[in-house]
Amino acid sequence: MARLAPRALVGRGRERELLDQRLRAVRAGDSSVLVLLGERGIGKTALLEYAAASAGGLRILRAAGVESEMQLPFACLHQLCAPLLDRLDRLPGPQRTALATTFGQSEGTMPDRLFVGLAVLGLLADVAAEGPLVCVVDDAQWLDHASAQALGLVARRLLAEPVLMLFAAREPGQALRGLPDLVVKGLHGTDARELLRSVVPGTLDARVGARMVAETGGNPLALLELSRGLTPAQLAGGFGLPAPLLAGRLEEEFARRLDTLPADTRRLVLLAAAEPAGDPARVLRAAAQLAINGSSLAPAEHAEFLEIATGVRFRNPLVRSAVYGAASPVERREAHRALAAATDPATDPDWRAWHQAQAADGPDDAVAAQLERSAGRAQARGGLAAAAAFLERAVALTVDPSERARRALAAAQASYEAGALDQALTLLGEATALDAHQRARARLLHAQIGCAARRGGDGPTLLLDAARELEPFDPRLAREIYLEALAAARFAGPLATGAGVLEVSRAALAAPPPASPTPADLLLEGMATLCSDGFAAGTPILQRALRAFRDEPAQPAQNAHWLALACADVWDEETWRLLATRELERARAAGALTTLPLVLSTLSYIQAISGDVTAAALLLDEMRASTEATGIPTYHAVALWIAALRGHEAELEALVDAATEAAFARGEGIVLAMAQQAGAVLYNGLGRYDAALATVREAADVPALSELGSPRAALELIEAAVRSGERALATRALERLVQSTRPSGSNWALGVEARSRALLSDGEDAERLYREAIARLQRTGMRFQLARTHLLYGEWQRREGDRLAAREHLRTAHARFTAMGTQAFAARAERELAATGERVRKRHFEPHAELTPQEAQVAGLARDGLSNPEIGARLFISPRTVEYHLRKVYSKLNIDSRRKLDAVLREPPSAGTSSA
Incomplete structure (x- = not known):
């Protein structure tokens, strides 16, 4: 069949040159968007x-993109990748x-839609390895959300592939926002x-032409269609010139032209417009059903x-909408x-049902x-949005009121889980x-939608009310929602309104206990008990929960934040690291890109506070790559801590x-407290104790259940208050710290407690406590x-006049801080060494410092034995x-293979010292 010939392009010199540049670049082996x-x-078309x-x-x-297909996930991706x-x-x-x-x-579980984007990137890269590739996507404002996410991910991650991606859109939308663009x-x-x-076949009066250009704003399609609707007399003299054909009436003009076609042609064009998948065989089979030759x-x-x-x-996307809209x-x-009759019920039952x-x-x-x-x-194929689209249509076709309500609730749930909050609320109505029971589920869904939309505020109250209403019908689900409400209350912190941590905890503990507690049940009981009755009562239960989670083969990714909080509350860094590492491995293996940023954040945070700043920074870079690629909001805590530790x-x-x-936008008060803690770490490292104290002074007075009132803030407050001469404040903070460290009994907990006591002690007591702290912390990570x-021990010894003993501990501290990359604390240790009469030699030049962050990431993963496809997926x-x-890494490091990366990237030796 004949292929539509492209119309000659008039003007557009600037636009054509830019497109020509992009084509030259892809022919030269570069990627472009x-x-x-x-x-x-x-x-644009x-x-x-x-x-x-x-x-x-x-x-x-x-x-x-097709407006009527926006609810069908991956509809556009099907078109692009079918060949x-x-x-x-x-x-x-x-x-x-x-x-x-x-x-x-093939049949299978629903793939992560963002992982689908990564797979499309791999597919296009495979094609481009054989020769340059051009991907043309028109009407991108009508892309279904899943296709838009996938194609946006691909566009942002292209670098060394000869692939040119061209999009045309009225508005870029979230998925394409920030990509190189040209306003036409x-x-x-x-x-x-x-x-x-x-x-124009005849004479065009100059004044008529000028008026047409002015009234259409020079819109080419409006000019073409308007000229077709005018008589020769109107074009020659402007007599009876109608109202301008602006963009909003273009579909009407296409519909008018459609009326001039034979009846069977109009029916065939309508079949093509009504077929979302753009399957020519299906359209022609449907035409045969209607006896259209x-x-x-x-x-x-x-x-x-x-x-x-x-x-x-279609020649122009507006034609399709005009054809479908003009049909009765x-x-x-x-x-x-x-089209339904032309669709095989055995091989494609879903498209058949849709038609x-x-x-x-x-x-x-x-x-x-x-x-x-x-x-x-x-x-399974297109995600929750696809399920919601089918269920929403099922609601409209259901006769029985109770069945209709049940399906509406299911459709609302699917829409909520797909992120379509307004649609979910409409279906709930x-x-x-x-x-x-269904009313209780609907109330829960209302609460979850409210929390997703507002991220704080009255979220804990809404969830708490929903959990109470669910209790008689589904106790297990009610416990899950109590945990969700408790999470909302802790994360909202001072930004919460209505129910707080204490009220939610008491309600959860008053609920009927499960016959056979799961690890999640133990987690809820432990957290609720800790929040309502204190660390002494809650810590043993939380420790049981964490042991159960260690033995649990898998857990929902949303538990990552909870488990991190629990591990921090009971000072269990070993379990924290184990669970976070395990969940990261699972997320990577499953291609769970949606949950990956949360899991990366959890592991990188424990790495950061443990002092493995390099590992934390690499994970942070990976998390940034994932949030940039997926559009998921970033998590700030890790970046705050890394910047603080580095000074x-x-x-x-x-x-x-x-x-x-x-x-404030998300209603997450916990982040405000984390920012204060990070500031205190920075200022303590810089030796600006008054600034550190000002940052966390209130930590001794706010509720112990809040993040600012947590033991982690108390640690920084104790050091800053002692150095600032406010021993009474430091003593109060120590009392707050001991409430959690004693019930925990871990070496991490008792080690930092001993150090904090040493700061407030003198003589032999201080000596003994510092040694105990070192001995305990040496058994941890x-x-x-x-x-x-x-x-701190070295500083105390120097002030006690024992310079030689002080040097030993200050050298150790300086070497460790330098190796970790915690520059502010390293500089503080260097100043203390200088005060003992010892000078630190500067470190030698490190060639790998010239690598860009992504080059360093790639080099590190290659050194660790990952293949190129594994590094790419990561x-x-x-x-x-x-x-x-x-190749760039090898050039900068002057090596010729990955086998030599280990020697070049090995952690450099620490700085040496010399006595003055």
């Missing part, structure tokens, strides 16, 4: 066609499985007149409406009925039941004929400002706390980009 932005009809026509010899993939499905077996196993499930080639504006002057002359396509192609070849493509309800139902639903002319319980059955399969005051101040703004203890880049970075 460009988003064309502008109102409808402004010429024409520019995409120009680029495609100019890409001779390059492989081109095409896709377009590449024979390459799936060339991808790594997890990526191959994710795409095979998404594209319906209307034609004016010579270009506009030339376009009009190219389509193949010759009916020619008038549509001649009118430049569409072509049907390897796919179904009866005509649309006829088209969908034919049957659109063909229904009233409530139809049989079709509604089929849609509900299809929802589960749709979820339709769930009216509910029984008591970077200006960086920390900027991070605190950003974290504070985000905390808390390298930072051990180094601080050596520093950092959201393609294996080709990994190789690109490694």
Whole structure:
């Protein structure tokens, strides 16, 4: 069948040159992205066609967003990747499985939609390895959310692949925001007149042309369609010139032109417009169902409406919406009925059910039941948004009020879990004929939607009320919601309104206990007991819970924050590290990119406070790569601690400002306290104890259940208060600290307690306590706390006049701080050594300091034995980009293989010292 010839492009010199530059770059082996932005009809599609026509010899993939398909996840991705499905077996196993499930080639559990994006990146990189590739995506403002996320991830992670991605959109949307863009504006002057002359058969009066350009704003499509609607007399003299055809009326003009086509051609075009998957075979089979013969396509192609070849493509996306919008309800139902009949119920039951639903002319319980059955399969392929789309349509077709309410509640739940909060609320409004249990579930969903929208405030109260209402019907779920409410209360902290930690804890403890407690049940009991009755009562239960979690093969990713809090509350760094490492390995293995930032944050935080700043920074870089690629809000705590430990005051101040703004926006008061703690660490490291004290002074007076009142803040307060001469305040903070360290009994807890007591002691008592602190902390992985203890011990010995003994501990502290990269504390130890008469020699030049952060990441992972595909999956880049970075690493480090990375990247020796 004939392919639509692209219309000659008039003007657009600047836009064409930019596209030509992008094409030259991809031919040279570089990747490139460009988003064309502008109102409808402004010429974005024409520019995409120009680029495609100019890409001779390059492989081109095409896709377009369709407004009616926005609820169908991965609809656009299907269009783009359909020609590449024979390459799936060339991808790594997890990526191959994710795409095979998404594209319906195999059954399986729902893949993480962001992992699907990473798999698409791998697929496009594989194609580009054989030659440059151009991906053209029109009407990107109508991309379904899943496709937009995936393609946005790909666009941001391209680097060393010869791939050009071109998007056209009226607005960029969240997924494409921040990518290189070009705003396309209307034609004016010579270009506009030339376009009009190219389509006006007779004389065009100059004044008429000027008025047309002015009234359409130079919109090319409006100019073309307006000129077609005017008589020769109107064009020559302007007599009776109608109102301008602005962009909002373009569909009407297309519909008028459609009326001039033969009836069977109009029906064929409607079939093409009603087929979301753009499957030409299905459209032609449906045409046969309606006795439409193949010759009916020619008038549509001649009118430049569409072509049907390897796919179904409309000349302009507005044509499709115009065709579908102009059809009567009866005509649309006829088209969908034919498409349903043309769809094999054995191989594609879900598309069949979808078309049957659109063909229904009233409530139809049989079709509604089929849609509900299809929802589960749709979820496995396209995620929760796909399930919600099927369930929402099922609601509209259901006759029985109770069934309708049940399906509306299920659709609302799926919409909520897919992130469509407004849609979920609308569906909840339709769930009216509910029984008591269903009303409790609806109340819970209302609470969860409110928490997701506001992230604090009255969230704990809403969840608490929902948990109480659920108790008689589903005690296990009620306990989960009590834990969720307690989490909301702790994270909201001082920003919470209504129910607080204490009220939620007491309600949870008053609920009926489970017959066979799970680790999560123990976690709830332990946290609630700790919050209501104190550390002595709650710590033993939490320790049992953590032991149970260590033996549990898997746990929900959302427990990561809870487990981190529990481990910190009972001073169990070993379990914290073990559980966080295990969950990170699981998330990576499963391709769970949505939960990956949370799990990375948990592990990097324990690494940071332990003193492994390098490992924490690498995990932080990976977390930033994941949040940048996925659009998930970033977690600030780790960045705050790393900046504080490194002594970077200006960086920390900027991070605190950003974290504070985000905390108020999300209602997360816990972040405010973490920012204060990080500030205290920074100032204690710099030796500015008055500033450290001002940052956490209130920690001794706020409730012990709050993050600022936590033992972790008390540690910084004790040191700052002692050094500032406020011993009474330090003593009160020590009393707060002991409430948690004594019940814990861990070496971490008792080690920092002994050090804190030593700060408030003199003579032999201080000596004994410092030695006890060092002995205990040496049995832990808390390298930072051990180094601080050596520093404080050495400082105390110097003040006691024992310079030789002081040097031993100050040297140890300085070496440890230097190796960890905690520069402020290293400088403090250096000053103390100087006060004993010892000078520290400067460290030698380190060649790996010249590496960029991503080069350092790639080099470190390669040194650790990961393959290029494994590194690419870890950092959201393609294996080709990994190789690109490694070549630069080898050049900078003057080596020729990854086997030599270990020797070059090995932790350098610490600085030496010499006596003055």
